[in-house]
Amino acid sequence: MSRYVEPSGVTGRVVIRDVTVVDPLDGRRTPGQDVVVDGGRITSVTATGGPVAEPHVVEGRGRFVVPGFMDMHMHALNTPKDVDGTYALMLANGVVGFRQMSGNKALLKSRRQGTLPQPTGSPVLKATAGDLLTPLNASTADGAVRAVREQHRDGADFVKAGMTTRVTFLAALQEANRLGIRLGGHLPADLDPREAARGGVWSIEHLGPGVTVFAAVSSKEDEVRASNATRKLPPIPRIKIPGADRLATRLIKGMVTNPATATSELEAHAYNLADGSYDQRKAEELAAVFVAHGTWQCPTLIRVHTQQFGDSPEHTQDPRRRYMAPDELRTWDKSSRKFSRLPEGTREALHDHWAAQLRMTRTFADAGVPMVAGTDACGAAGIIPGFALHDEFDHLAEAGLDPLAILRMTTTEPARFLGEEGEFGRVAAGMPADLVLLDEDPLDDHTALRKIAGVMRDGSWWTRSDLDAILARVAAHPGAH
Structure with a gap:
């Protein structure tokens, strides 16, 4: 059950009648189609014929049906006991699945046992990592190798590098490759992204983050790298003690909310130097x-924008904040005040870097670099779950990507990214009944x-009025994280 989502009265055998089917794979529009759903699957897609004698008919004439949207960078299950509000906002915005970017032993065990929370209308968890690689579990090369082995044993779908060095990252990557588990995440400041790609890294998040990737495209690369000092990490204990993982989470929470609040003047100089010498x-x-090494990118432009414009009214006065849990907003507001106290030159360097990030995203898209859409929702300041994916679409368009490319990044490309090509992401017989009517x-x-x-x-249908009612209930009792 859900506090916010009422069970659908339209389930079982459902027909979306006389609709235009949009295929993200090749960009075809096929008008006049009946999409028949039963048992949570699409059973047929055929030309509209005579009257339909089915228990549930959704009128699709003049409308367009697309696969449900996937958010390939989220932290929804950081609060597994209080995920209801987040899931409700996702449903209301057409988000039907996600990749969880931070897990732990308890989360992996719960998934194995089938005890993860599933309130009404929940999105599908497509993949999850175990614990982030940080100085807590990967302070040395040997520690990084052990962490990868543990996550592989515990059933993680991939390993995420969070706070590593070149040495620990490459050690983890080599072990992940040996075991056949994918590794992606944040590139450390002292690692060349070309080396990571050639080493087989699965995905790079947030265009780096930081200046790491941008150093590689600077005509003053060596000078930028010399300025790109590794950021000092919070004092995370490096010994195994009961509750150490929870302690580490608290220690880094402020940094995770908005890492840009810790930007040093040296880092700001590195941004300016890289952006001014872009090649x-x-x-x-x-x-x-x-492209050659199949290195995926998940730009999360909405995440980098909320970081680099951390005290902008666009984010601090976003009317959609009314859906967020009060404790979440207090954390965000504390972070925005901290951002506003950064030196003016540092804030300007962060603002100016936005244009470089858009340019890089467009360059990757034009070159055919594989990319998926993600938001970093749940824990990141200014990011409203569900809505944020549409913000991401806006920023991708701002970068110059066309509508079809954007649609693919949230439908067919996630399927390819996860090695499930042909299993979801299209409106076709046999596919999951996860659809959005536009x-x-x-x-x-x-x-x-x-x-x-x-x-x-999953074969249950919510109308526009149903979705509006969900949003109203979340606003009345804010509980998203």
């Missing part, structure tokens, strides 16, 4: 390396993706 030829060469054509303009007439999750 398009080198950017295209880097993109070619990523009032406007998403191939004409990406903003059509937020013009949602209804959402189907």
Whole structure:
């Protein structure tokens, strides 16, 4: 059950009648189709014929149906006992699945046992990591190897590097490759992204983060790298004690809320130096390396924007904050005040870096670097779950990506990314009945993706009025994280 989502009265055998089916794989629009769903699966997609004698018919004429959206960078299960509000906002925004970017032994055990919370309308958990690689579990190369082995044994789908060095990252990557488990996440400041790609890293999050990737496309690369000092980490205990993982989480929470609040003047100088010496030829060469080695990118532009404009009214006065839990907002507001106290030159360097991030995203897209859409929702300041994925679409469009590319990044590309190509992400017989009905054509303009007439999750249908009622209930008792 859910505090916010009422069970759907439209389930079982459902027909979305006379709708235009949009296929993200090739960009085809096929009008006049009946999409028949039963048992949580699409059973057929055929041309509309005569009257339909089915118990539930959804009128699709003049509308467009697309696969449900996937958020490939979230932390929804950081608060597994209080995930209801987050899941409700995801459903209301057409988000039907996600990749959990921070796990632990308890989360992996709960998944194995089938005891993860599943309130009504929950999205599907597509993949999860175990514990982040940090100085707590990966302060040495040997420690990083042990951490990878433990996560592989515990059933993690991938390993996420959080706070590592070149030595510990590469040791973890080599062991992950040996075991056949994927490794992705944050590149350390002292690691060349080309080396990571050639070593087989699965994904790079947040375009780095920081200046690491941008150093590689600078005409003054060595000078930028010399300025890109590894950030000092919080004093995380390096011995195993009961509750150490929870202690580490508390110690780094402030940094996770908005890492930009800890930007030093040296780091700001590195941003300015990298951005002022950007070399398009080198950017295209880097993109070619990523293409050659199948190195995925999850830019999370909404995340980097909320970080680098941490005290902007666009985020601090966002009316959608009304859906967020009060304790979450207090943490965000504390972070924004800290950001506002950064030296003016540091804040300007962070603001100016936004243009470079958009340019890099466009360069990667043009080169065919594989990319998925993600938000970093749940724990990151200014990011509203569900809504944030549409913010990400806006920023991808700002970078110059076309509507079809954006649609693919949240549908077919996640399936390819997770090694499940052909198993979800399209409107076709045999696919999961996770669908979004749109009032406007998403191939004409990406903003059509937020013009949602209804959402189907696992074969259950919620109308626009149902979704509005969900949002009203969350606003009345804010509980998203």
